[in-house]
Amino acid sequence: MLQHFNQYFQEIGIDPTSCQFIVTISGGIDSIVLADLCKRSGFHFRLAHCNFRLRNEESDRDEAFVRSLAQKLEVPLEVIHFDTSQFAQQNKLSIQEAARVLRYQWFDELKNSGSFDFILLAHHADDNIETALMNFFRGTGLKGLTAIPGGTKEEKRLLRPLLTIRRKEIIEYAHEQGLTWVEDSSNSSVKYTRNYFRHELIPSIQKVFPQVEENLLDNIERFTKIYKLYQQMVADLKDKIxxxxxxxxxxxxxxxxxxxxxxxxxxxxxxxxxxxxxxxxxxxxxxxxxxxxxxxxxxxxxxxxxxxxxxxKTPVTGIIAIDKDQQMVRFPGGMLEFNLLSAGKLKLENEANIALLDAKHIEYPLVLRKWKTGDYFYPLGMTKKKKVSRFFIDQKLSRNVKENTWILESGKKIIWVVGMRIDERFKIIPTTRNVLKINLTNP
The missing domain is CATH 3.30.465 (Uridine Diphospho-n-acetylenolpyruvylglucosamine Reductase; domain 3)
Structure with a gap:
């Protein structure tokens, strides 16, 4: 077991003697064996324990056991307490999922502290079998069939050095080394999905296919290799198109x-x-x-x-500058498309979502923004200016429409109340040579 454990680090290119580790410890047999292997290998590590406060006195017992273990191993210990039930209720998660989210959020905080190199997790091959089956029935796709990632030094600094070791081997090692651990009473309850797969589904399948666990481990390895090849091919294809x-x-x-x-x-x-x-x-x-x-x-x-x-997405409160070469601009009111056309080839269109403007009067950059109090323009067909707010009243617009109306400016002059009316000063006339056509597409 010890040789297999140290070989894992060689295979992923890590010199464990030069690293600082955090070993996640629950007090159960898997994490106890992981901590023992680290100690016997001469690693520099500290323990990290989550008290999820889900099993009352039993949760406190586990914490006390882990504190005693840390003293025995002469390593530092970090402990965090969670109100898991409240978190699950607030976020509409199952207890299992809530505990997982809280645990990994804490791992991220530990990672970001920069005081260590890797976090070691005690997942083993039997966990991998159960995960692959659960993912299959959830319908998680090819990636899910690769089950739990073993971890590499490039991937999130979460490593699982026991992932290819069967649980029975872990139990044998614990007995051989005279290790002690605590049992989680919830592990026997089939109300939890993983326990149902462990205690009922897999044993039932074994009655028909005795080698099901070995076959699943072989499949996990195959799917992992296939997924790596798939990822590379997809990455190459994405680069091409x-x-x-x-x-x-x-x-x-x-x-x-x-x-x-x-x-x-x-x-x-x-x-x-x-x-x-x-x-x-x-x-x-x-x-x-x-x-x-x-x-x-x-x-x-x-x-x-x-x-x-x-x-x-464009922020709702943003002011958008539009350069002359831009052909498209997205904004919360939809999308604007810009085309410069010859007036001789122009097909006149009388639609509110299309603005036809004399290009010679346009100054760049254009500015697209929400209208504000005090804005005014010369509505098409009028020779006098009018406040935009008064224009809205004349148009009998609802409050919602008014609040969500944008204007387009050129040289600090409004050229278009977008989707409604252009400015008289920018209309096309018989001498117009080039036309800026702007098309509004609503979301």
Whole structure:
């Protein structure tokens, strides 16, 4: 066991004797064996224990046991207390999931402290078997079938050196070394998903397939290798079809259409916080009109002509500067498309969402912003200026519409109350040679 343990670090290219470790310790047999292996290997480490306050006196017993163990091993100990039940209720999580979230949030805090190199977790091969099965039934896809990551020095500094060791080997080692540990009474309760798989489902499957655990471990290894190859191929494909701009990602629709029946769309959008449930909506954009988009809290995927564009959403309170070369601008009211046309080839359009302006009067950069009190312009067809607020009254606009109206400026002059009326001073006339056409697409 000790040789296998130290070989793990050699395989991932880490010299453990030059590292500082945190060993997560519950008091159960798995983490006790992990701590013992670290001590026998001469590692520099300290223990970290979470008291989730879920089992009353038993939780306090575990903490006391771990404190005693730390003194025996002569290593430092860090302890944190959680009100797990309250956290689960506030965040609408199961107790198991709440404990997991709290635990890993703390690990992140420990990581960010910079006082150590790696966190060691005591997950073993039987945990991996159960995780792979649970992920299969949850429908988590190929990545889920790789189960628990073993960890590398490049990945989050979370390492699991016991992940290929069976639980029966851990028990044998503990008895051989005369180790003591505490039992978590909740481990026998099948109301928890993992315990149901451990105590009922897997034993039932073993009656039909006695080698099911060994077969699953073999499959995990296969799926892990397949997933690594898949990741590399997807990364190469994304590099080929995704064009990175300064502030966005542009994807030619014709190229993406070839892969619309694969997982490529998901693998592209997941990097921007989108989930699998939004893939069908993005697929619809491939056949949508320009200006349609799908969004989440931070990003939008926009159909713009022959492209899909992934970009950060514009802040609602923002003031947007528009340069002469820009052809498209997103904002909370939709999207503006800009085209410079010859007046001789112009087809006149009398639509509120289209502004036709004499290009010779336009000064750049244009400014797109929410209207404010005191704004005025010369509404098309009028020779006198009018306050925008008065214009709204004349148009009998609702408060909601008024609050969400934007204006477009050129040289500190309003040229368009967006989606409503252009300014008389910028209209096209018989001598106009070039026309700036602006098209508003609503969200």
């Amino acid at each position: 995704c064009e990175k701009g300064e502030n966005d990602i542009r994807i030619p629709i014709k190229k993406l259409e070839k892969y619309s029946d694969t997982s490529l769309i998901y693998d592209i959008i997941k990097d921007y916080g989108f989930g699998e449930k939004q893939v069908p909506d993005v697929q619809k954009l491939l056949n949508a009109t320009s200006g349609r988009f799908v969004e989440n809290e931070n990003f939008q995927v926009i159909r713009h002509r022959n492209w899909l564009i992934i970009a950060l």
